[in-house]
Amino acid sequence: MARLVVIDGVPCAPEEAKISVYDRGFLYGDSVFETVRTYVGRVFSLDLHLARLERSAASLGITMPVSRDVLMREIVAALANAHNEESYARLMITRGSGALGLDPALARTATRVLLIEPLTMPPPETYARGIRALCIPTVRASDAAHSAKIANYLASALALRDARAAGADEALVVDRNGLVIEGTTSNVFAVADGRLLTPSLESGILDGITRELVLERARELGLAIELRALSPAELSASDEVFITSTIRELVPVVVVDGRTVGLGVPGKWTRALHRAFRQHVGAAWVFGED
Ligand code: PDD
Numbered sequence: 001m002a003r004l005v006v007i008d009g010v011p012c013a014p015e016e017a018k019i020s021v022y023d024r025g026f027l028y029g030d031s032v033f034e035t036v037r038t039y040v041g042r043v044f045s046l047d048l049h050l051a052r053l054e055r056s057a058a059s060l061g062i063t064m065p066v067s068r069d070v071l072m073r074e075i076v077a078a079l080a081n082a083h084n085e086e087s088y089a090r091l092m093i094t095r096g097s098g099a100l101g102l103d104p105a106l107a108r109t110a111t112r113v114l115l116i117e118p119l120t121m122p123p124p125e126t127y128a129r130g131i132r133a134l135c136i137p138t139v140r141a142s143d144a145a146h147s148a149k150i151a152n153y154l155a156s157a158l159a160l161r162d163a164r165a166a167g168a169d170e171a172l173v174v175d176r177n178g179l180v181i182e183g184t185t186s187n188v189f190a191v192a193d194g195r196l197l198t199p200s201l202e203s204g205i206l207d208g209i210t211r212e213l214v215l216e217r218a219r220e221l222g223l224a225i226e227l228r229a230l231s232p233a234e235l236s237a238s239d240e241v242f243i244t245s246t247i248r249e250l251v252p253v254v255v256v257d258g259r260t261v262g263l264g265v266p267g268k269w270t271r272a273l274h275r276a277f278r279q280h281v282g283a284a285w286v287f288g289e290d
Helices: 024-028 046-060 068-082 124-129 154-165 209-220 232-236 268-281
Strands: 004-007 010-012 031-039 087-094 111-118 131-137 170-174 180-183 187-192 195-198 224-227 240-245 249-256
Touching: 004 068, 024 087, 031 046, 046 068, 046 087, 046 209, 068 087, 068 111, 124 249, 131 154, 154 170, 170 232, 170 249, 187 209, 187 232, 195 209, 209 224, 209 240, 209 249, 209 268, 232 249, 240 268, 249 268
Parallel strands: 131 170, 131 249, 195 224
Antiparallel strands: 004 010, 004 111, 031 087, 087 111, 170 180, 180 187, 187 195, 187 240, 240 249
C-alpha cells in the first residue's frame, strides 16, 4: 500500500513533498482539483475528470501547465507505481507562485500536485445501514466560481464540523433559497412518489460524474427523473435519500435533520441504483443482501 506524490511531474516521497510558500493554492486557495479512483486497479473515467479539471481551470483563468495527454500519462504511471489494490488520486492545479498580492496576474506558471493514496471505501455497514445528515445553510467559495471544482472547501469543512458536532455524519448544503443542493463533497438525490429527484446543474452544484452515471442507470431502470432541489422538510419527508461521489459511490441517508427518512433503512431504489452502478463500473456487489 503506497502513498506517492508527483509535483510538476517529478515523483517524490510524501514526507519530502514541498511546494513554495508563495504558491497561490496555499496562500489564497487559488486552485482547482479533481479526485479520481481505480476499479480493479484501472483508473475510472479519467477523461471525464480531466475534461472537468480543464473547465474548472478555464473558468478561473488558470492556464493548464501541460496537456491532457501528459496529465493522463503522469496519473497512470503514478497509479501503476503505487501498486495499491485500489487507489485514489487527487490532482491539484494551482495558479502558481509569484510576488505576494491578491492580483492573480502576479502568478506566472501553474503548479500541479498529484497525490496517490490507497483507496478504502466506507465500511459495508455504512451502505447497509445508511448515514445521518444535517441540512446546513452556507455560502461556498464555489458559488462565485461558476461551479468550478475549486480547492476552497472552507465553508463545507465548517459545515461538516457542525454536522458532526450535532451527531450527524454528513452536512447537506442549503443555499440562499432555502433549498438542499449538495453534500459537502457529494451530490444529493431523493426518491419520492416513485420519482428520482436531484438538483439541476443550474442550482450551482458540481456536475458530478457519479451523479450523471446514476441518472443514466435510473433511465435504464425506467425510474422517472425530476431535476429539482428540495427544502430540508421535503427532503426528510422523502421515501429515500442518498448522496453520490467518486470515492463513496452511492451512500444511503436514513436520517435528515433528526427525522427518519422512509423506513429508516436504505431504500429499494437506492440499492437498485447502486447495484446497477457497480455493474456499470465492473465492480462486484459487496454491500450486503437486500
Ligand atoms: N468531489 N459535489 C461536490 C462539492 C464534491 O466535492 C464532489 C466530489 C461531488 C461528486 O462529484 P463526483 O461524482 O464527480 O465525484 C459533488 C470529490 C470526490 C472530492 O471532493 O474529493
